[in-house]
Amino acid sequence: MSGIFGFLGILLTVAVIAFVVKSQITSLSAPVRGLQTTPTTAPAPDANASAPTVRDQAKLIQQQYKDAVEAAMKTHPEPDDSK
Numbered sequence: 001m002s003g004i005f006g007f008l009g010i011l012l013t014v015a016v017i018a019f020v021v022k023s024q025i026t027s028l029s030a031p032v033r034g035l036q037t038t039p040t041t042a043p044a045p046d047a048n049a050s051a052p053t054v055r056d057q058a059k060l061i062q063q064q065y066k067d068a069v070e071a072a073m074k075t076h077p078e079p080d081d082s083k
Contacts, residue, residue, distance in 0.1 A: 052060075
């Protein structure tokens with residue numbers, strides 16, 4: 001009898017872990033809205049320019065993140081401490 005409960009417990013644990021992993025994988029594939037590049041802000045590719053380096057890509061991502069944080073800060077005003 002305890003063997004059946006042990007098996008059911010393991011089966012339930014595996015099902016919960018599978019559900020969590022599936023939801024995590026799904027959330028990773030969804031793009032972050034504030035960090036996407038738009039065609040209007042992305043520089044036009046130059047025929048003579050070489051491919052962007054990792055350093056350039058890192059700087060671009062940092063700038064996008066900074067812009068997204070600043071935009072989020074503007075939508076949420078600071079609380080009034082005078083009360």
